[in-house]
Amino acid sequence: MTNRLKTLHARFLVKVIVLLLFLSIGMFAMKCVYAGKPPVKAKFYDFSEQLIDGEVKRPTALYTDSRQEAKFKRLLKLKRSFFKDMFNSARMPVFK
Secondary structure, three states: OOHHHHHHHHHHHHHHHHHHHHHHHHHHHHHHHHHOOOOOOOOOOOOOOOOOOOOOOOOOHHHHOOOOOOOOHHHHHHHHHHHHHHHHHHOOHHHO
16 A cells, blocks of 8 residues: 555545444433433322212213214215316316
């Protein structure tokens, strides 16, 4: 190898080592930052001394069946009437 190739190779190795060093320092810093965060606090309620009396109420059929059925028949008619125009426009020379 010539001296020029050796210096280029050495510079490349130095750049790679410096890059790896910065990446490892960055990863270590991020690990320290995230490790230093306090855990999320959870709230606990203790009802051991109190008596809670109540009923569980479910939704009745009145609420669940209140939605009306969708009406798509008119949309299907519009779609069928549009087919003819769509096929005619596909034959136009602009689209070929």
